Amino acid sequence: MTESIRVSHEVLEHFHMDQDTFLNFLAKLSKNTLLETLNMTYTEIASDRLVITMPVNSTVHQPMGLLHGGASVALAETTASMATMLNINPETHNCVGLEINANHLKSKRDGLLTATATPLHRGRKTMVWEIKLTDEDNRLICISRCTMAVIERQ
Numbered sequence: 001m002t003e004s005i006r007v008s009h010e011v012l013e014h015f016h017m018d019q020d021t022f023l024n025f026l027a028k029l030s031k032n033t034l035l036e037t038l039n040m041t042y043t044e045i046a047s048d049r050l051v052i053t054m055p056v057n058s059t060v061h062q063p064m065g066l067l068h069g070g071a072s073v074a075l076a077e078t079t080a081s082m083a084t085m086l087n088i089n090p091e092t093h094n095c096v097g098l099e100i101n102a103n104h105l106k107s108k109r110d111g112l113l114t115a116t117a118t119p120l121h122r123g124r125k126t127m128v129w130e131i132k133l134t135d136e137d138n139r140l141i142c143i144s145r146c147t148m149a150v151i152e153r154q
Helices: 009-015 019-030 069-085
Strands: 041-046 049-056 093-104 111-122 126-134 140-152
Touching (some): 049 069, 069 111, 111 140
Antiparallel strands (some): 041 049, 111 126
16 A cells, blocks of 8 residues: 555655555554544655545545535645645644635545645745645535644744
């Protein structure tokens, strides 16, 4: 499973880790979190692009049997949060969501949702990410923009 995850050389250098060590680090961060609860999976990891997938099934449905907008937003913010983490030193700084918006464009009952985050702004104190959520046929399901705050750890 982890062999299918693409991690950029730039990220590995930034964290001073080989790929296996880095993927273990991510797995440890994700343990007992919403990522694990919603079965989110990393597929592509770079400082300027992060891709995470999430299965769409009854666990993420709203009562009418469709993908819950909150689940889409959870995937979008998770992707933006982790993308920000790739661009900071997590030993000295944390990243937290400051603002998120989402436009839900198509409904979905089942399958796989893919979130792709790309930066609009990467500053020292804030980062802004565009997150596109697409289905298996590359149809746009949701578009989101998330502003992350970068704060010193205390």
